[in-house]
Amino acid sequence: MLNRDNWKEIFETIQKNKLRTFLSGFTVALGILIFVVLFGFGNGLINTFDDFFGNDATNVFYVFPSRTTMPYKGYKSNRVIEFDNSDLADIEKNFPLFLEYISPRITRQDTVSYLNESNSYRTLGVGPAHQFSEMTIIMKGRYLNSQDIKNKTKYAVIGRLVEEDLFGAKNSLGKYIDVGGSSFKVVGVFQDDGGDNEERIVYIPYTTQQLIEKNTDKIGQIVVGFKPQIGYAGAMAFDKSLDQFIRSKKFINPKDQNGVFIRNVADQLKQNQQFARVLQIIVGFVAFGTIIAGIIGISNIMVFVVKERTKELGIRKALGATPKAVIGTILLESVFITTVSGFIGMLIGIIILSSLGDKLKDFFITNPYIDTSVAISATFVLIIFGAIAGYVPARRAARIKPIVALRDE
Amino acid sequence: MIEIKDLHKSYKMGSNSLHVLKGLNFSIDEGELVAIMGSSGSGKSTLLNILGMLDEADSGSYTLDGVPIKDLNETKAAKYRNKFLGFVFQSFNLINYKSAMENVALPLYYQKVPRKEREEKALKYLAQVGLKEWATHLPNELSGGQKQRVAIARAMAAEPKVLLADEPTGALDSKTSYEVMDLIQNINDKGNTILVVTHEEDIAHMCKRIVHLKDGVIVEDKKVEQVRAAQYVK
Numbered sequence: 001m002l003n004r005d006n007w008k009e010i011f012e013t014i015q016k017n018k019l020r021t022f023l024s025g026f027t028v029a030l031g032i033l034i035f036v037v038l039f040g041f042g043n044g045l046i047n048t049f050d051d052f053f054g055n056d057a058t059n060v061f062y063v064f065p066s067r068t069t070m071p072y073k074g075y076k077s078n079r080v081i082e083f084d085n086s087d088l089a090d091i092e093k094n095f096p097l098f099l100e101y102i103s104p105r106i107t108r109q110d111t112v113s114y115l116n117e118s119n120s121y122r123t124l125g126v127g128p129a130h131q132f133s134e135m136t137i138i139m140k141g142r143y144l145n146s147q148d149i150k151n152k153t154k155y156a157v158i159g160r161l162v163e164e165d166l167f168g169a170k171n172s173l174g175k176y177i178d179v180g181g182s183s184f185k186v187v188g189v190f191q192d193d194g195g196d197n198e199e200r201i202v203y204i205p206y207t208t209q210q211l212i213e214k215n216t217d218k219i220g221q222i223v224v225g226f227k228p229q230i231g232y233a234g235a236m237a238f239d240k241s242l243d244q245f246i247r248s249k250k251f252i253n254p255k256d257q258n259g260v261f262i263r264n265v266a267d268q269l270k271q272n273q274q275f276a277r278v279l280q281i282i283v284g285f286v287a288f289g290t291i292i293a294g295i296i297g298i299s300n301i302m303v304f305v306v307k308e309r310t311k312e313l314g315i316r317k318a319l320g321a322t323p324k325a326v327i328g329t330i331l332l333e334s335v336f337i338t339t340v341s342g343f344i345g346m347l348i349g350i351i352i353l354s355s356l357g358d359k360l361k362d363f364f365i366t367n368p369y370i371d372t373s374v375a376i377s378a379t380f381v382l383i384i385f386g387a388i389a390g391y392v393p394a395r396r397a398a399r400i401k402p403i404v405a406l407r408d409e
Numbered sequence: 410m411i412e413i414k415d416l417h418k419s420y421k422m423g424s425n426s427l428h429v430l431k432g433l434n435f436s437i438d439e440g441e442l443v444a445i446m447g448s449s450g451s452g453k454s455t456l457l458n459i460l461g462m463l464d465e466a467d468s469g470s471y472t473l474d475g476v477p478i479k480d481l482n483e484t485k486a487a488k489y490r491n492k493f494l495g496f497v498f499q500s501f502n503l504i505n506y507k508s509a510m511e512n513v514a515l516p517l518y519y520q521k522v523p524r525k526e527r528e529e530k531a532l533k534y535l536a537q538v539g540l541k542e543w544a545t546h547l548p549n550e551l552s553g554g555q556k557q558r559v560a561i562a563r564a565m566a567a568e569p570k571v572l573l574a575d576e577p578t579g580a581l582d583s584k585t586s587y588e589v590m591d592l593i594q595n596i597n598d599k600g601n602t603i604l605v606v607t608h609e610e611d612i613a614h615m616c617k618r619i620v621h622l623k624d625g626v627i628v629e630d631k632k633v634e635q636v637r638a639a640q641y642v643k
Contacts (some may be wrong), residue, residue, distance in 0.1 A: 005518070005523070005524055008524065009518065012507075013506070016506035016507070037489075311502075312500075312504050313500045315503075315504055316504075316515070316519075317483075317487060317490075318461075318463065318490065318496050319490070319491065319496070319501070319515050319516040319519060319563070319567070320487050320488065320490050320491020320492075320516055320519040320520070320567070321487060321519050322483070322484045322488065322519075323483045323484055323487070323489040324484065325487075325519065374502060398483070399483065400466065401463065402463045403458050403463040403464050404462075406498070406502060
């Protein structure tokens, strides 16, 4: 069936029926092309999603204090809870198994100026470990270190856009900037994948911030990084015991909704992953629909092709073509066309996707791509179903009595 | 060569059935040139279709070259057609996207003859019908007479036992008709058995025997003095 002679016969038929070949080839190529592009866009959507939510470390708790709403152990309700330096040390001492790093975070909004340029920025008093939780990338200079904390140095690490705003094209390293009335030396410039807001921040040592604010030992929030190897279950357990520890230390009613709040990124991470999975299911559904539409398209064309060839098939049968030969002729031709055009459509789709890159970022599509294996299996599915779709009318044509087929005009 | 006994065939038309062939008996020897005549509706085309295994009889027996033709499935019928029979149709039935040579070579393709041999044979038979120079032309570049000659070459290419021609001159003017009949007579002269279905008296008299059908029965079966078509062709 697959000898050279049969192939020659098929090539000749394909060559001499260009419109028919084009129609069926075009349907298949378009089907696969749309599938590849849609699927790639879906992946691009997921990429964008990851970019939005995946720019901070995921092994982090943010611990926020707030007012209590219940009385407890002689303390009235509506009491302000505040963290101080001793809390940092206590957490470090009590959870060595879980803890990877810890850093306070004192958030202020200050006017920052250099020479004639000035602007209002978020200033964060932090420890060195804060770099890990925010995944801050140092472009030049250095981040704050433990010496800065110990010596309460007046050093600042500024965001890329802060430098751009205040210094223009000039280098900021070693220059002195004014932060809320105090002079700080710029020791580093950072960038952050989290967007423009994340790059309009000034980091200073939290001890320096405390010194400026009348030598207080109060800290705003606590950022706790846990060891990634403890996993999701470990993180949830750590979350719970940390909550209990703080409540008992600060005399907060265990049933109080407020007083202390721990934002668990691990929990958020799980939600994000679920959302991404839903996106993937939607994308898969759309892609599945495209493939179904492609299969219906080929089926239609195959019915049309067989109808158009009824008379020719009748002639062939009168000349001695067996039903098997008739079915073979139609199927081999259709499989050949779908295979070639399917892979052409797939290649064009992949080329379109890879040439897009970041160009559609405004439409929430970043770096669209498709796994080659997914694209190839989709193409094969279309080829196989194209063959099945061709087989049904081909078998019917093979069964028509030649005398009936010959009468067909 | 061909022997039929008590052949019946009826078509169902809705609730009533139409009895087309009502018990035909006749035989054809090797080398005969037989015309089957009759007005439309006499059953002559039905008879030819049954002889050509394009259709099946309801009852009766049909023997072709000593082989009883019965219980045919499509595959078997296709093989018998390919081995025993060559067809010439009123409307030529050439495949319009294949050249004259490719059309002639097609029955050989289904005989699994290698391509080269196929093309040589096709050219040989095209030469016999005088169309060697037209080998690469498509059917729509040929005149009606030329098309029918290509069809005859195609029917002969498989070297069949019997050539069946269904109104071979029905779509042609009389001059071209005589040319085609001249060709058929020449083929018959070489010893081939040929059946021609026609309703034209002059065409029938160019055969050696006329079988007259009327309302599904043979009313006349006579040998005639053959009129040579060559005298009408310059």
